[in-house]
Amino acid sequence: MPERSDESIDDFFSTARVTGLEGIVELPKDSYRAYLYDHDDPVLAEGRGMDFEEFTADRYKAPFLRELLAGWAELYHEPFVGITVDGSPREGLYTLPQDPEPTDAALVAAAEAVLTRLTPQQREQFCYPIEAPEWRAWSNPEFVIHRVGLRLETLESNLVETIHGLLRTSLSSEGYERVREAMALNAYLGELTDLPAIMNDRSYWVSLFGTPSSDQPWGWQLFGHHVALNFVVVGGRHVVAPVFIGAEPAVTEGDRPPLFEKRERIAIELAESLTDEQRDRAVVYDSVLDPSMPSGRLHPADERHVAGAFRDNRIVPYEGIPASELDEAQQRLLLDIIDDNLALLVEPQRRQTLEAVESHLHETWFSWYGATDGSQPFYFRVHSPVFLAELDHHAGVWLNNRLPARFHVHTTMRLPNGNDYGRAYLSEFVASGNSLE
Numbered sequence: 062m063p064e065r066s067d068e069s070i071d072d073f074f075s076t077a078r079v080t081g082l083e084g085i086v087e088l089p090k091d092s093y094r095a096y097l098y099d100h101d102d103p104v105l106a107e108g109r110g111m112d113f114e115e116f117t118a119d120r121y122k123a124p125f126l127r128e129l130l131a132g133w134a135e136l137y138h139e140p141f142v143g144i145t146v147d148g149s150p151r152e153g154l155y156t157l158p159q160d161p162e163p164t165d166a167a168l169v170a171a172a173e174a175v176l177t178r179l180t181p182q183q184r185e186q187f188c189y190p191i192e193a194p195e196w197r198a199w200s201n202p203e204f205v206i207h208r209v210g211l212r213l214e215t216l217e218s219n220l221v222e223t224i225h226g227l228l229r230t231s232l233s234s235e236g237y238e239r240v241r242e243a244m245a246l247n248a249y250l251g252e253l254t255d256l257p258a259i260m261n262d263r264s265y266w267v268s269l270f271g272t273p274s275s276d277q278p279w280g281w282q283l284f285g286h287h288v289a290l291n292f293v294v295v296g297g298r299h300v301v302a303p304v305f306i307g308a309e310p311a312v313t314e315g316d317r318p319p320l321f322e323k324r325e326r327i328a329i330e331l332a333e334s335l336t337d338e339q340r341d342r343a344v345v346y347d348s349v350l351d352p353s354m355p356s357g358r359l360h361p362a363d364e365r366h367v368a369g370a371f372r373d374n375r376i377v378p379y380e381g382i383p384a385s386e387l388d389e390a391q392q393r394l395l396l397d398i399i400d401d402n403l404a405l406l407v408e409p410q411r412r413q414t415l416e417a418v419e420s421h422l423h424e425t426w427f428s429w430y431g432a433t434d435g436s437q438p439f440y441f442r443v444h445s446p447v448f449l450a451e452l453d454h455h456a457g458v459w460l461n462n463r464l465p466a467r468f469h470v471h472t473t474m475r476l477p478n479g480n481d482y483g484r485a486y487l488s489e490f491v492a493s494g495n496s497l498e
Contacts, residue, residue, distance in 0.1 A: 081352025161297020191271035210268025236405030293483030381428025
């Protein structure tokens with residue numbers, strides 16, 4: 062098994078992930094299994110027997126993590142603006158239907174079914190006002206930063222299944238299976254490391270915002286290791302954003318289906334279709350550890366992705382190539398990537414959201430880091446005034462690869478210019494004379 066680097070920030074993060082590297086960043090030739098720590102390695106053994114709270118308390122002892130958390134805390138307490146290209150959100154990008162359909166009765170019933178199973182104390186923990194700041198408290202590490210709502214692993218199985226009923230009813234069948242599989246992969250990682258009390262398919266917080274209703278805004282949030290979803294219903298529209306879905310390992314050689322194979326395949330097809338001139342525009346950096354990246358572009362936890370936890374107000378300029386410089390077939394591939402990101406939405410919400418994104422296709426940008434043929438780890442972003450999605454290959458945390466590999470993947474999706482958490486829709490809902498009950 063590969064030796065652990067001496068250049069460690071702490072046991073879980075090495076400086077290799079934030080250090081520019083000349084030349085090609087090679088993909089590991091071995092299976093992810095070659096990068097499993099030995100069972101008794103201190104990285105694993107020191108956490109064995111701990112529950113999630115004990116593990117969190119132990120992780121908080123690390124100076125690097127305390128510094129990281131302090132920075133995230135500052136971001137969390139900023140007033141919400143939304144991701145923008147220059148710090149000033151564009152107005153008028155998100156419009157509610159004039160005559161909205163009432164919220165599906167089955168969706169309201171699924172939320173009420175959860176509420177009826179809760180004790181008064183659980184309800185108090187589970188329920189928040191629709192505009193509560195706790196929307197922005199989600200995170201994706203395996204240790205706990207904010208305790209929002211109820212922790213699934215502390216609940217009885219019947220209640221957990223009822224909560225899954227709410228998820229299943231809120232999301233498309235394809236989207237729900239994707240989320241369920243990501244949660245199952247977390248449990249698989251717990252099995253691989255023999256740390257099931259730290260990583261399992263219930264390592265998630267869930268909460269309700271607002272009161273389930275056919276005509277009032279409300280929603281729910283689920284977050285934990287490698288999964289974070291924010292679902293809102295307002296004025297006849299559904300929002301599922303921000304979204305974070307990741308996996309380590311993301312490729313499991315037939316044990317489980319790879320979560321991101323379709324999206325990666327389409328993205329590589331698009332990147333490979335670029336002409337030399339187009340490639341010169343789209344490929345921003347020649348590798349995911351290109352030493353020409355500016356200071357701060359590589360983050361020890363986020364690596365290259367820019368739209369993760371606590372990044373609600375990040376300024377993200379467009380980069381790469383505008384879709385207006387792509388041909389029709391390439392634009393279709395770009396829209397296929399966008400559509401795959403929107404797969405969590407039920408119909409007709411998915412189609413309506415895709416149409417809204419497509420109306421800004423002339424303002425949509427595609428950027429790529431790394432080789433375009435999939436022979437190296439890569440990062441890509443699709444970014445428009447109303448949509449931002451990215452996919453990034455990461456170094457190991459619970460696996461021992463110190464450089465990015467395609468078996469550790471992070472993906473994010475955002476609605477820039479203020480509609481994460483349905484905020485722009487909520488503002489329009491109120492501006493139209495409605496009150497928030």
